[in-house]
Amino acid sequence: MNELVFVGLGLHDEKGISLKGLEETKTANEVFIELYTSLMLDFSVEKLEKLVEKKIRVVSRRELEEENGEAVLESAEKGKTVLLVPGDPLVATTHVALRLEAKKRGIKTRIVHGASIMSAAVGLSGLHNYKFGKSVTLPFQENFSETPYTVIAKNKEIGLHTLCLLDIDADKKRYMSIQEALTMLLKIEEKRRMGIISGETLAVGIARAGSLNPTVKADFVNKLLGYDFGEPPYSLIFPGELHFIEAEALIAFADAPPIVRRLVK
Template sequence: MFYLVGLGLFDEKDISLKGLECLKNVDKIYAEFFTSRLFGSSFEAIEDLVGQEIEVLVRGEVEEEHKFIEEAKTANVALITGGDPLIATTHSDFLVQCSKKGIDYEVIHGSSILSSAPAISGLQGYKFGKVTTIPFPDYNFYPKSPYESIEENLKMELHTLVLLDIQAHNDRYMTVNQGLEYLMNIKNDLDREGLITEDTLAMGIARVGSKDVCVKAGKISELIDFD
């Protein structure tokens, strides 16, 4: 049987009792932390909690090899990840594969930034529009879609939850400052007057789920230099 287990937001203590019971009883545990990770924990801390060794997978093993699914034909195998496991489309595909191969599976959900960030912002949840992600720019890769998504939401008088890119394999984690700089660079590249300016009200949220969570609201010009 295959178990897909979400670990929650910040550290190993965020895992649900159902998830903990599952991980204590499976035959093998794999982990992937490139789509999401627990910034207040480590896989060693999770190993201590569940009493089992955990094999951390690299991106290719998750997206291409899928050995954990093959092993689930004859053993109880769990794949763990930060947040809620079905937020990443890659993980949804695992369930499709299990169905095609006749492998039983169970999803154990975890708390997600998609609900926690809007909640801690104090804004009304039903006033949020399309979610967007700001990626790390690269050679010939500087998409304007994050800016355009925010603009479309503003036209409908909706808030936007903007996720920031992570590249765990390179130990790169985008900050709020970098995300705002990205948006301002796009604004400066546009040949038209955009709806997003340095005076636009924004809110930066960091370390959600921890005791020192940071929530700061203000104009983009104020937040872009806030540490």
């Protein structure tokens, strides 16, 4: 059967894949993987190849985006093809175009979901899921944009938390650090002066979600600027209004200073 199955790899290592994802991959004619939309720190294609008992071909951003995934689509026109994707597939909007192209060519598509940083960061922080507003990605300096600042500002205005994903460049093994992200936002604050972020703003930094030892640290920005989060990848949450249970959770699980209790509304 000609079909393209997007299988989520979940987080951090090769064991983030679900049992059904593993089965789908084992029964595929051909298996591709992309590793540029997220960093999975403790992942190797070789380890996964052993688990799925199959050769896996790595496809680059160029192949998937500039060449519209031609190799993947040609394979799917011949038989069942799996594309392995970090996290939960199609949350990275970049693959929607590939799925559309598959549809145009009469290839059936399916999704096997995986754990995503979108829900993992919520669970790790102890903050309430329904209090998160729009999320945003902080781009590297060369793609500088004030949008993240605006998103945080609009969420705060209505009391909501903001999850910020930090940019990565997998080819160059470059991962934006929490310090870089905070510094960039402080610079925008200097210009925009909306009082969104200062040294005294509470934020939560998360490193290595999905690993055995994620770092989750809540503190004021001037403290986080000097905090060692260890290895990547990183994300960052700017809390809006805090419920008292959220404050307790930040103290218990994100080592927040007890003074955050004073921020409870």
